[in-house]
Amino acid sequence: MSEEGSGRDPGPDRIRSIAVHREDVANALEATLRSDREVVLRATPPFSGRMRARLHALDAGGNGNDGGEPGSADGSDAPGPLHIDPRDLVPDVPPYPEPDETASEHPDADLEARRERHAEAVEAWRERVRERVGSTVEIEVDDETRTVDVVALG
Structure with a gap:
């Protein structure tokens, strides 16, 4: 019996590719590395073969459950x-x-120059991240790991 006929919403096992915006990946990664927030890329049901994953900050005080999951x-x-x-x-x-x-790389620079150089270093880091978005990602589906394609936008 197909999932459509089973009375159950199609699950993430249908996903063949995930589209992510490079800027969302850089923002999520920076927030994850620089804070105690858990920032992810999230795809929401109903699932299809090609899904768009968007920037999402999980509730830091909650259990990470966005609802809709069994239980x-x-x-x-x-x-x-x-x-x-x-x-x-x-x-x-x-x-x-x-x-x-x-x-430390510019010990003789004044405070404003140091701030500008740090902002430039962060922007260079963000550019490297945007360039390195991979072509596949592993996702967890029904306690199994599956590899799906990543389509990087922007």
């Missing part, structure tokens, strides 16, 4: 959203430039 507060059997860690989308994540490192 969730709404009691639905519908599949929940798919969360993709931005670190899984960027092979060989470059080290984030720390302000102290930038300052």
